[in-house]
Amino acid sequence: MIERLTILGVGLLGGSAGLAVKSKIKHVQVTGCGHSDGAAALAAGAVDRWETDLQAAVEGADLVLIATPVQVIGPSLTRIADWVQPGMVVTDVGSAKAAIVAAGEAAIRSPAAFVGSHPMAGGSKAGVAAARADLFEGAACVVTPTAASDPAAVGRVREFWAALGGRVIEQDPVEHDRLVALASHLPHALAAALVAVQEPGSIDIRGKGFADTSRVAGGDPNLWREIFAMNRANVLAAVERLEGELATFKQHLAAGDDAAVFAWLDEQAKRRNALG
């Protein structure tokens, strides 16, 4: 198990990782670094130590967790590359993995190692003030090794997320990006489009169904611009696939083929209810 964790970017995810480590793994020293306010991270108890100097923050860590905004993860990997030490493992929390894993494997090389991660956790509020020690509890935590990955480094990253309460899943980074576009990026685009078509009169009569279906549209638009930009082709393909389903639904409905509408609804209801 790790002894010295450095978190770059101590916001909702980085701060929650710090809180979780400190409550679930004993004797780990957690160092924070980043553009945000170190005092807030220290006050929240998410880190033991705050370094404004990146080199000082990274040196001596056995695990470096990059939890900055997704577009900054690649540049951060390049910046820390000169300071990694033998045996050090670097991972991240970015929502799209193919580009980050390529950058990480290019920058962080043996005898150090990079292994990508994507914990499927978040919340409507950003920042360390919203961080929670149980944020990863039960959450799918995807680890994305490649053929080039060091098995011991993969094991350390898996062990880390499992210790934080995550449900560890391994996926190829390219396949992960295709799948996460369906499971996470598409719901965000849909929720935003659903809000976009509303009028004062429809908003006035909204019920719980609208609240649920549109909830994620309230998320940070800066974060989501970056995620969509990082996973552009897969998001476009996911939206097109959804448009195909809507076309089928419309075709049945317009034709008055209510048996076909029922069969489609029934299949989705069964699939959704099987998830609990």
Added chain:
Amino acid sequence: MIERLTILGVGLLGGSAGLAVKSKIKHVQVTGCGHSDGAAALAAGAVDRWETDLQAAVEGADLVLIATPVQVIGPSLTRIADWVQPGMVVTDVGSAKAAIVAAGEAAIRSPAAFVGSHPMAGGSKAGVAAARADLFEGAACVVTPTAASDPAAVGRVREFWAALGGRVIEQDPVEHDRLVALASHLPHALAAALVAVQEPGSIDIRGKGFADTSRVAGGDPNLWREIFAMNRANVLAAVERLEGELATFKQHLAAGDDAAVFAWLDEQAKRRNALG
């Protein structure tokens, strides 16, 4: 205030209305009637009396609430027309109002009166066993009078939903159907389409965002087939409007115009967060 309420169709909505009336309005005798099991409605405390004979159930009521499946509301209005009495008000809970209001106003005539209603409440479980006295608490309860409506009857229906804790809103029935397609029927179609495009690998890594956005897809496919059939043209128009928003989003994303993607996301996030 009413003294004798008859509920035709004592399922989730009818049963909840019965429970709410009995807990919030004193001295109302509630009679139930319908295809479902009267013993369950009586045992749940949703009704005081069960009639298997429709005429006996309706006679003497000052308010008749039709809470059957939406496709049966029109036929029920025709069936009870011969037994309505002076001063009796009939309303319903159907999700689409234009056709029902036309049928109701044709069947139930002065000195009785029909006024349509649509309480925006429901749940994932159907039947009187899932009924709750607080189901309408804080829910938008739409009342859909027309130029032909008797003001006293409208007042009685408004007063009824307000007494059950609803937030009463008046809308023209035709306009209601257009707006409810946006606020309620579209979210259901979207949630089902979102489930339809998933794969085992994406389901495996789903997070809270997917759970929220897809939740309503688990609803009763029979109920939703009927709702879509009753509001066919408006649902088609709502899906097409949403497709227009998705096309705009895709266009910005495909062009690499991330500033435009941000502006669109930012506007929807502000609108969504303003709703609380």
